[in-house]
Amino acid sequence: MMRVLIVEDEPLIAQRLERFCRAELGGDLEQLRVVASLDAASGFLGEHPIDLLLLDLNLEGRDGMQLLETSVAGSFHTIIVSANTEHALRAFEYGVLDFVPKPFMQERLASALRRATRALVRAEHAARFLAVRKSGRVELVPVEDVIFVQGAGNYSELVRRDGRRELHDKTLERLEAVLPGDFERTHKSFVVRLSEIVSLHAYEGGRHEAVLRDGTTLPVGRSRYKGLKERLL
Incomplete structure (x- = not known):
């Protein structure tokens, strides 16, 4: 069973991410929470265990890399979903499992989610x-x-x-x-x-x-x- 946190400040994209996650994970999804800010995400992570974080890198004008730098120390995997592709290499260096660029199709996100559920698959981009x-x-x-x-x-x-x-x-x-x-x-x-x-x-x-x-x-x-x-x- 998987517990997922989505951090996304654009309501339509957040809804799309939630819909795709529910469609792909199905009965394997135990819990899904959506928050729109870094503060809300940090607060949630401080009180609730999760298995997977889906993180945008531009949240109400704040840099999501701030959360990434602390979250990669956690027990969960992280998938970045962002238009800020210039940060992709840095994100992989910190050990994220995948980077899904915006705009994205359902199959691209589904591919990232399948990697997260397999867990043992070696990342194409290894952490530094x-x-x-x-x-x-x-x-x-x-x-x-x-x-x-x-x-x-x-x-x-x-x-x-x-x-x-x-x-x-x-x-x-x-x-x-x-x-x-x-x-x-x-x-x-x-x-x-x-x-x-x-x-x-x-x-x-x-x-x-x-x-x-x-x-x-x-x-x-x-x-x-x-x-x-x-x-x-």
């Missing part, structure tokens, strides 16, 4: 930054500084080159959807940058491991070992 919350503020961690990600229940831990660990509000599955193609799911609990793996080892009893450049040893799932080995050749 991952946002983490720290003491009431948001810090952008460069993806190039991350060597692997470990699942931690409803959260993920970003492990950086200097050994620091940063807690991210997205699950491993949702985070995997916006990481670059150099990251590979090696185990149910790990996504690893392939260029950091220096060797693979198979042991009796079906145990497999990957050794990283810094000496870290990580488990490799039995079903993933062969495919991972072929990618590394």
